[in-house]
Amino acid sequence: MMRTHTRPTFGTLFSQHGGYVSDKWMQFLAIYERELGAAVEQGQSICLLEIGVQNGGSLELWHEYLPTGSRVIGIDVDERCRQLVFPEGVEVLIADAGDQREVDRLLAGTLLDFIIDDGSHKPKDIIGAFLNLFPKLADGGKYIIEDLHASYWASHGGGLRKSGSSIEFLKSIVDCLHVDYYGDSNRDENAGKIDEDEMNLLKKLNTDISCIKFYDSIVVIEKYIVPKISRFQRIVSGSQMPITNPYGLAEAVIDNPHDFTFFGRSWDVIAEAALISAVQKMARETKRADDLAKQVAELRAEQNARGAATGSIQEMTTKQVAAPAADQAGSAQRGTDSPVTEDGFSEDEKQIFLALEMEHEELPKSNPKTPGIEVQE
Numbered sequence: 571m572m573r574t575h576t577r578p579t580f581g582t583l584f585s586q587h588g589g590y591v592s593d594k595w596m597q598f599l600a601i602y603e604r605e606l607g608a609a610v611e612q613g614q615s616i617c618l619l620e621i622g623v624q625n626g627g628s629l630e631l632w633h634e635y636l637p638t639g640s641r642v643i644g645i646d647v648d649e650r651c652r653q654l655v656f657p658e659g660v661e662v663l664i665a666d667a668g669d670q671r672e673v674d675r676l677l678a679g680t681l682l683d684f685i686i687d688d689g690s691h692k693p694k695d696i697i698g699a700f701l702n703l704f705p706k707l708a709d710g711g712k713y714i715i716e717d718l719h720a721s722y723w724a725s726h727g728g729g730l731r732k733s734g735s736s737i738e739f740l741k742s743i744v745d746c747l748h749v750d751y752y753g754d755s756n757r758d759e760n761a762g763k764i765d766e767d768e769m770n771l772l773k774k775l776n777t778d779i780s781c782i783k784f785y786d787s788i789v790v791i792e793k794y795i796v797p798k799i800s801r802f803q804r805i806v807s808g809s810q811m812p813i814t815n816p817y818g819l820a821e822a823v824i825d826n827p828h829d830f831t832f833f834g835r836s837w838d839v840i841a842e843a844a845l846i847s848a849v850q851k852m853a854r855e856t857k858r859a860d861d862l863a864k865q866v867a868e869l870r871a872e873q874n875a876r877g878a879a880t881g882s883i884q885e886m887t888t889k890q891v892a893a894p895a896a897d898q899a900g901s902a903q904r905g906t907d908s909p910v911t912e913d914g915f916s917e918d919e920k921q922i923f924l925a926l927e928m929e930h931e932e933l934p935k936s937n938p939k940t941p942g943i944e945v946q947e
Contacts, residue, residue, distance in 0.1 A: 577610070579603050580635050587634075590654070592627030597786050598716065605712055605790050606635075606684065615639035617708075619682045621667045621699055622646060622689035626654040633660050645676075646689075668698030673706075681708040691720035693727045696736045704778070710795040715740070719787045740789050742768075744782055746775035750801035806840065807833040816843035824848065 581599035584592065609616060616636045620628060623646035632642045633656070642660045644651070651662050665672045667689065685703050689695055696715060707713055720726040721737035728735040745752075749772050764772075777798045783790040806819075820843035823830050832840065 578635075580606070580631070583631055583635055587627065587631055589630045590627035591625045592631055593624075594628070595717075595787060598788060601785050601788055601790075605714065609683065610635065610637060613637045615641070616683045617641045617643070617681065618684040618686070619643040619645065619677075619703070620686040620688060621703075622687070623648070623651040623654070623662055624688075626651070626656065626662075628688065629656060629660050629662075633657060643677075643680075643682075668695055668702060670702045673702045677706055680706065681711075682706050683708050683711045685711070685713045687713075687715040688717065691717045691726050691736070693721070693734055693736045693739065697739050704791070704793075707793050709793055709797065711793050713791040713793075715789050715791075717787055718789060740782070740784075743772070743775055743779070743791075746772040746779055747782070749773050749776040801829075803831045804829055805831045805833065806836040809835040809839055811839060816840060817847045820844035820847045 578586075579599075580602045584594070584599055614637060618632055618636060618640065620632065620643070623629065623644040626644070629642050629644045633640070636642065640659060642656075643663060644661070645663045645665055645667055647664065647666050649664055652664060654662060656662070663676050665676055667673060667687075682703070685707055687696060687699055689699065700713065700715070704713055715736070718737055718740075721728040721735045722730055728737070732738065778793050779791055780794045780798075781792045783792070816839060820840050823840055824844055824847070
């Protein structure tokens with residue numbers, strides 16, 4: 571069903587505009603309607619900042635398009651922009667958007683619902699402005715960068731796949747959406763290859779950016795309505811698993827209980843599988859422990875047998891040859907066997923005892939329904 575507009579679209583206003591000149595690409599008109607239209611429909615005042623004033627036509631259009639009472643701010647380094655005359659609600663600031671101190675001074679206490687970068691289109695300016703202004707974007711706001719095709723032009727410091735270009739920077743921050751899955755170097759050995767400063771930036775952006783949308787020559791970076799404070803959970807519903815084995819999911823729950831929320835009877839299915847999985851694991855570990863204990867007993871019996879044989883030889887020899895004969899017999903019996911230490915155990919036995927102790931420590935000690943799993947009725 572098509573939406574019925576109670577106001578002119580951005581494209582309509584643009585085509586009928588008769589004030590200061592505005593210069594945009596055709597595809598931008600529909601994109602702006604799609605990205606700003608819902609907010610405009612609500613009728614609440616909006617604060618919009620555009621980098622790059624030029625002739626001022628764009629600021630006039632925003633003033634006409636946004637709801638009554640909205641605030642439109644233009645920022646430009648060109649002093650001549652002060653000459654432009656706008657209606658109430660539109661203002662021009664002369665400053666470099668990449669100058670953090672100046673931006674903080676001019677926009678102190680201002681939260682921006684939309685930020686549009688239509689400035690120089692050069693990487694240094696685009697990246698610097700984004701880092702300075704994105705923190706001033708209101709929750710649920712959108713940061714829009716125009717004319718990204720310039721990222722492929724040498725005249726604007728760009729080039730296809732050129733490191734440091736605007737488009738490559740924007741591609742790199744896509745990684746912020748997935749920090750939860752690679753940010754722990756224990757999970758991904760490649761995480762160590764990311765520069766520490768870049769990783770810190772990605773982690774910070776991960777709490778703020780909900781999505782990044784690329785259009786022809788435009789990117790839209792949207793901020794969460796509520797900042798993200800932890801990784802998203804896996805949510806499970808339903809009560810039957812006729813195809814996939816529940817044990818794999820059960821083991822994932824045991825390993826990371828805080829990663830899951832269960833709805834309805836889904837927990838009953840997984841809890842049962844988790845219990846069976848834990849019991850099976852305990853059985854496997856117990857069998858391993860029994861096997862090691864059996865090896866220790868066999869080695870002890872072997873050592874005792876060697877000791878008894880040595881004792882018999884000693885009784886049969888005379889006192890004059892007892893010591894050298896016993897040494898030779900002991901050496902011949904032991905050969906390359908593991909030597910016996912001062913505590914009476916061989917090195918082989920000590921290694922097995924150590925393995926037994928480690929196996930004991932690894933046995934499951936808790937109920938599979940681990941505290942921290944959230945169950946929604």
